[in-house]
Amino acid sequence: MSQDLYRDITDFAHGTPGWVRLLAEVWTEAGLLLFGVLFLIGWWQRRGADSTMVAVAVLAPLGTAFGYVxxxxxKSVITEERPCRAVAGAAPSLVACPPYGDWSFPSNHSAIAGAAAAALVLVWRTIVWLTVPMALLMAFSRVFVGVHYPHDVAAGLVLGALMAVLFVRLLTGPTRALADSMRGSGSALANWLAGPGPAVPEPPVRRRRRQAMHRRG
Incomplete structure (x- = not known):
């Protein structure tokens, strides 16, 4: 079943215009860089939030790395051969077939994409409309260029997402405590990394006193 679908997708890939094939080849790697940029933006935005959200923003890329590991x-346990070598009669892969020993199941690119998409949603919920399509396209591109079976990328997406969410959930508490300590440390670098946190409302008595002094002045 997966071999037949692999043949269908790679045959379709060879029938697409050259610019589509080039875009798929570039996206398999460039998508990872875009996820990295989104992690940085998410961390920067959450620096002004409470320490829980700062902890989640810091853990999100680490959870993605955990999904990859x-x-x-x-991969090293299952040792499934790449379809670009194993599937008879399939169209040639659009990119070089990875060397023997770089196994196929699950897809690491898809695991990273699934982990990054899920972790970013924990940081920045409204970005789900961007991260999920990005992850799906990245996973599909791995089959499109001929280096993975469909079941490789499906498993990678699910595995990566689950591992990232589990990692973030388990470590949010300790990381939140660390963020609180950094914010109260008095170190400029620590305060910059952990962020200033939410603004504390001025007490009503102090505000009235300041307003009265301003009127007298």
């Missing part, structure tokens, strides 16, 4: 460990 778990995927890589599974």
């Amino acid at each position: 778990v995927s890589e460990l599974l």
Whole structure:
């Protein structure tokens, strides 16, 4: 089933215009860089939020890395051969087939994409409309260029997302405590990294006193 779908997708890929094939080849790597940029933006935006959100923003890229590590460990256990070598009669892959020993299941690119998409939603919920399509396109592109089976990328997406969410949820508490400590440390670097936190409302008595002094002045 997966081999037949792989043949259908790679045959379709060879029938697309050259610019589509080039875009797919570029996207398999460029998408990872875009996710990195989104992590930085999410962290910067959450610096003014409470320490819980700062902790989630810091843990999001680490959770993505954790998803990749778990995927890589599974690869070394399952040792599935790449379809660009194993599927008879399939169209040639659009990119070089990875060397023997760089196994196929699950797809590391898809695991990273799924992890990044899920982790970013924890940081920045309204970005789901961008991160999920990005992850799906990245996973599809790995089959499109001929280096993964469809089941490789499906498993990678799910595995990465689950591992990232689990990682962030388990470590949010300790990381929140660390962010609180950094904010109260008095260190300029620590305060910059952890952010200033939400603005504290001025007490009513102090505000009235300041307003009265301003009127007298």
